[in-house]
Amino acid sequence: MNRALVIAEHSLGKLNASTAKCVSCVQGIGEVEIDIAVLAADAGALAAEAAALGGVRRVLTLERPENVEALAAVWAPQLAALAGGYTHLFGPSTTFGKDLMPRIAALLGVGQISDVMAVDSAYRFRRPVYASNAIITVEAPAGSIVVATVRTASFQPAAGGGQAPIEALAVTATLPTHTRFVSRSAANADRPDLQTAARVVSGGRALASAENFKLLYQLADALGAAVGASRAAVDAGYAANELQVGQTGKIIAPQLYMALGISGAIQHLTGIKDARTIVAVNKDSEAPIFEVADIGLVGDLFTIVPELERLIRARQ
Amino acid sequence: MSPILVGIKRVIDYSVRVRVKPDGSGVVTDGVKMSINPFDEIALEEALRIKERNLATEVIVISIGAHEAQQQLRTALAMGADRALLVQVDGPVEPLTAAQVFLKLVQKHQPQLVILGKQAIDDDNGQTGQMLAALWERPQATYASKLELDGARARVTREVDAGLETIEIDLPAVVTTDLRLNEPRYIKLPDIMKAKKKPLDVTTLAELGVATPTQGIRTLKFEAPPTRSRGVMVKDAAELLAALQQRGVL
Structure with missing residues (x-):
């Protein structure tokens, strides 16, 4: 049985649509138990949103004040500590996931498959290279964890209607203080989001x-x-x-x-x-x-x- | 003060229309123009500007790849880098291996900054900088569009999906470049002559003590992407609207 962990992306207290698309991508590998990891200072509402996604086994929350911003250097050690026992670790190919996932992969000592656009099997995927002028089929070695980012435009969001249990976890990981969030420019909030607009x-x-x-x-x-x-x-x-x-x-x-x-x-x-x-x-x-x-x-x-x-x- | 390391990857020039070989074994490279990965050129330009403000001792450019990558390193030297190192490897290099190479070089040169492109325009992986930062246990500032040094710290503006994000990092650190960080300089003829005298060393993974991976991610085949076909032409806004309605989009 494959066991997959999907890293939830969120901002302003809402789950990003990329999370449901990652779940949908992971469902493509066939026999799989899917957990979602929610890292936040306050995970309550986010975890409830994640638990409502269909096909999710459980939602794991890692709540600490340091997780208030998605700093890769802070999140990666916690997720690497959580990765044991999983066969697949997936995140979205957004600037959030592209920043975070390779840092986790390196801590685990494995390569990463970037921008998964199609799933052939649990270890075989297709992804674009040369600015999508070519599509390659890649195979990850069986027996080591598959770390990947998901090209969200290639997948429909997973259905709702789920009722996964939520478990609060604490992992022992030393978190660095060498990286500090300063500010973020507010994107135009009164318009549809470019990434997900119809x-x-x-x-x-x-x-x-x-x-x-x-x-x-x-x-x-x-x-x-x-x-x-x-x-x-x-x-x-x-x-x-x-x-x-x-x-x-x-x-x-x-x-x-x-x-x-x-x-x-x-x-x-x-x-x-x-x-x-x-x-x-x-x-x-x-x-x-x-x-x-x-x-x-x-x-x-x-x-x-x-x-x-x-x-x-x-x-x- | 300390040096800055910059990664230089030899890739098919961005202006070339890349074609997949009929047998699916790769893309056509025979007679194709090769260049420095554009994001690496931006990385080098940023390093040179820092050195020109007397905030770095030297700029060392590093390439990992085929013998021919010496051409791109010479170009980097002509742009203004002080010295170059080629880690000669035949065949593709996985990002984790590249990060392990940079880790060895970081331990040797003790730089304040390693500046890399956010991705190479051939494999589009976008991993090496983050992996190096993980192995080095130092900060990463990816997708940088502004880099301000302040003693032992740096303030970096990053291009993220939501807009612009600013973070503060302690040095040493890894920075990866986005398009709008700077505009790389043009090379002048005398600089090309000068570059021929600058040091360019060649080493190998074995000499650096980096193991060749035996169990990495394998590429099984290359395919051309599905193509979209040309649709209908309309002659004014009213016809356009009608065509949209006909397709059920409006």
Whole structure:
């Protein structure tokens, strides 16, 4: 029997959707008992959320004041101490999991499989390399713990309806004080989250200014969509870094992705390959974005975007 | 003051359209342009700027890989690194092995900082920095977009999913670079000439006392990704809306 431990990601007192997707990925390995580890200063509500996920055997909480922020150097020794007896240790391939999981793997003396996009068996997985220009099948050695990060865009969240028991644990681990949290800029909380939104409206360099990005926000509001941006738009200062979609930004899989004034560099396309419907609006009919778009429109986005917003609002 | 170590990986240039070999054994590398991993270039630029502010004694660049990686180390020397070391390994190097190599070099050189790219654009693993920090039992500041040194401490702004996060770390530490940390300098011709005289040593895993892993993660095959096909073209906003409705998206 495989035994898997999923590391819960959370912020502002809520479980991140990545946790349910990690559970769903782990369920793909077949016969498996799944535990979720919740590290926090106060794990109460988080543990209850995790316990409600379907297919979870138990939720383990590690409550200490030092766990208030997810500092890899602080969390990794505790999770390494907890890892004994598990065959699989999984976390999300978000900046949280990408920061934390390799630190745990090294403490356990094993390698890590990054960005699992498909599960072939308990020890065989598929993952993207070369900015998703190739997919490799990898095999971890049986007999040692498999540490992996999960590409959340590739998995549906696990169903709810679970009633797993919650157990408070204490592990003996010396926690370092050499790493200290200072601050975090508040992301725009009154909009859908880019990583999990069903609809995303994204802008590129052609927007030409941060001011013009407001056009996108208005269309996004009409659609109930999150806003994204290409690397070029972020580098030019038109949009905040956390809005970047693509290989080095966020990899997303919305129902609808609208690429407005985005030429479609390979690094950007990597981030949207799993979107169900891709719409491209660009004045350059040769732009590579049209090669992957389900619906393409060649034209001036400064007239098309407001017109589209007007038509959508007229329907409502 | 102490040195800064920087990792330099030789990878297929970011502008090359990577293709999978028909037999699935790897990707096409024959006649393909090779370069320094772009995130490593940013790491080197940051180290050079610190040294230019007289906050480091020297910048040592390290590559782990094939004999040909000497080309990328020469480029790094031309950018301004003081000396280079190639740990020559044939075949792929797992991140845990790379971290073990860096640990040996950290013990030898006692740097204040090891600056690495957040990931290499070939295997996209993104693990080596965090693994080194774990083995070294020192802080890690991944995805850095700003690095401010303050004596025995550093304040690092990190690009995280939620936005920007700032942490304070004690030195020595490992920092991994994100895109917006800096813009690497261009190399001038006289620097290329000067770089030819700078020291470039070659060593091996065995000489460093790092075991070759026997039981790592194995790559079984490479495949081309599924492709999306070109869809329909519409001529105005109204048609676009109709097409979205037809697909059941709105």
